[in-house]
Amino acid sequence: MRTSTCDTWATTRAPSQRSTECAVHAPTARRDRRHDRHLDADQADRPPQSVLERVLRAHHEPAPQRAPDVRAGAGRADHRAGLGLPVHRRPYQGAAVAVADGGPRLVAATLAAQRPQWTPGTAHGYHSRTWGWLVGEVIRRVSGRTPGRFFAEEIAAPVGLDFFIGLPVEQRNRISRMVYQRPAVDLTAVPAEAVPEELREQVAAWRDPQSFSNRAYAVTDPAEIDFDSPDVQAAELPASNGVGTARALARMYAALIGKVDGVRLLTPETLESATKEQAKGKDQVMLIPSRFSSGYMLPTETNPMIGLNSFGHTGRGGSLGFADPEHGIAFGYAMNNIIGGLNDLRATSLVEAVRKSLA
Template identity: 55%
Template sequence: MAEIEGETAPGFEGVRDAFAANFAEGAEVGAAVSVYRHGEKVVDLWGGIADPQQARPWQRDTLQAVYSTTKGATSACALLLVQRGELDLDAPVRDYWPEFTAPVKVRWLLTHQAGLPALDRPVPLADALAWDPMVDALAAQRPFWTPGTEHGYHGLTFGWLVGEVIRRVSGRSLGTFFRDEIAEPLDLDFWIGLPKPQHHRLSRIVMPEPDPDAMAGFNLDDLPEQLRDVLAAYTDPTSLTSRTYDAVEPRMDNNDPDVLAAEIPATNGVCTARALARFYAALIGGLLEPDTLALATTEQAAGRDRIMRIPVRWSTGYALWTSEAPWLPQTMFGFSGLGGSIGFADPETGLAFGYVMNRLSDGLTPDPRAARLVTATINSIKEQR
């Protein structure tokens, strides 16, 4: 059984028990979880193996690629510019990015309503890592729906779209802006574009093992209609869903040092669980002023997402609570990532939460590891009231 290291404040021992249970059941290889309450650290735990190929243990400062959990950091950069009066959410994107052709408001980039989740032709991986070829392609792309009328998860393009607006306004790349304005002032182990000298601290991602018997006796017609719709969207290579995740060809690999060294603000953030929780603690602790924080917590679009094919609720830059993950606080805002990582804050209870891990889940259902940890955290808070 993996040794669990770290600390919990009195009353939060249940989170340690939940974290240990994830390992005991074989659900984890290496992982970390951190919780802040009203700006104070109450949970900081880690354990397991960071790199199975080298049998390297997970340490206090082990870094983890967190996929779309990165989007929460990217959104915060945009909201800081809004807070400073340098970015108008209701202005056309072309006011800041003249080459951009679609009739899209800045706000719609952050609420996944721009209609630009995919490209007519996938961009080669080398071009995606170089930045300019990707933003040039997005600037010329016709929307797949009338902007502002529907919402669909911009799984990859979100980062380049929001990041290029930030670059045009601030004169700095998204990764540089995040480092200068958020990560370094808060002393966070959090990067979008990981410097090569930090790569030795990285955990290695462990992909889910395929189950050859999983489809035995499987009948698509036996599934509920929504699940049939989801599976059809993800398995049809011509669907807009598949094209969204295939906007870069070949797909990016977050075990690739070149991918992690580039700036991919939708998917290649690297951090510790501690940094992720502290980041969200800062958002509700004064980094975002009340009017700006309200943008992050107020619903802007809701209903079945055109890309993910499940019900979602979007604020300006963040995901909000839905019944798809009932274990989350109903007043939370945050972002989760491929395979299970999640960061969020709940202004009502002063809770800020970060969970990172290297074994990816299959992604078909909400991750039970995160659900167990969040549930234990909420129960610990309830018991102290």
């Protein structure tokens, strides 16, 4: 077993302090008991979760089987669906969409009824906010539970994860506040001719409030979500407000490629299906080359992870989680210091150090 932790700080921080945590380990580790209240006595070491497998199979089904009210042309459960930009923002009222009764289902219904931004399957673009509501509706229909409860009962509790989608009240005093660091140079404020040529298309999109790049993140009204708000932390925004540690990220990914305390989350066959490439090429939202499976990011030149078989996902501010079945290793990096711009090399340098240690 490989296990190491770097730059680890206590999870409770004063508002002005910065917190960084990185964890790397192979499948197997000590269980975190915070979710054990969700487990029956015989569940701790049970085989792959049948409900979790059913949700993933449903996620891969054509839309009419998965959710009969989805437009026939949008029958894809990946980033080719063209449903990353809700047509109507006003009803969502910021984080209230997750707090108010029926909020998430209202968004899912709106997305199901609208015309896709492109013909599904002909292009792809990162569904940065809407992904959680789209997949969350599949979870509700298959399991009868909200995404946060499903995650707690079927993933976090069996594996012992210090991670939540919908933060319990008793965990609030452990949370670090977000610290925002603006880039040294705001490229949106400099003359277009002064922007490096390879970045001009992206910068032009950032300047345009109607671009896919802006609208994909501004899907609520108001567009900004206060992730330091207790109400937002307690809400279930599955694409945006997961709260946890880097070690929990690494444990979760480890449980996808092998057993952690006797628990493996997915069968090898389901994992192979879940990590199969579905989209590749220029991303219509990020405007850079990207690769996706049904939900996971796959290695690219700018995010190589550990190798060609790695799968995972980046997060706001540079956080990162992934697994590599070939090397039998999982990685998690989390921080509360949000660095704007394109020069944040923290996760990149940590991954490079892991890569060198495997050589």
